[in-house]
Amino acid sequence: MNEGSQYSIHTVCRTCLSTLHDTMAYDLFLIPGLAKKLCVCTSLSVEQQDGFPKNLCFNCYAKLNELHDFQKLCVDSVQKFQDLVSSNAFTCQTNFDVLDPSAAVADLPPGRRGPRQL
Numbered sequence: 001m002n003e004g005s006q007y008s009i010h011t012v013c014r015t016c017l018s019t020l021h022d023t024m025a026y027d028l029f030l031i032p033g034l035a036k037k038l039c040v041c042t043s044l045s046v047e048q049q050d051g052f053p054k055n056l057c058f059n060c061y062a063k064l065n066e067l068h069d070f071q072k073l074c075v076d077s078v079q080k081f082q083d084l085v086s087s088n089a090f091t092c093q094t095n096f097d098v099l100d101p102s103a104a105v106a107d108l109p110p111g112r113r114g115p116r117q118l
């Protein structure tokens with residue numbers, strides 16, 4: 001009804017749907033790697049002709065970069081941890097004290113079998 005209230009696909013942020021201001025729009029397909037970051041971090045499909053807005057607002061752009069850094073940190077740490085394990089930097093003993101009273105008291109069988117840790 002009210003034509004003035006219609007959205008333009010070019011002026012809304014793809015990920016939060018807020019209205020974009022020209023200077024603060026980040027094009028997913030012009031900024032190298034940005035579309036892939038969004039895809040990796042959200043598991044959403046991100047294609048150039050998918051009909052969704054192709055810009056991000058500044059907040060979402062910043063959040064996405066932060067999230068992607070965190071995601072990368074997690075993945076890198078898995079690799080690093082595996083390297084450390086294979087170079088015997090860790091012992092197999094995992095019997096450290098854990099501050100979880102319920103687990104500690106609940107089912108400790110006689111003997112020295114502590115609660116299993118990951």
Ligand SMILES: [Zn+2]
Nearest residue numbers: 013016057060
């Ligand atoms: Zn946004």
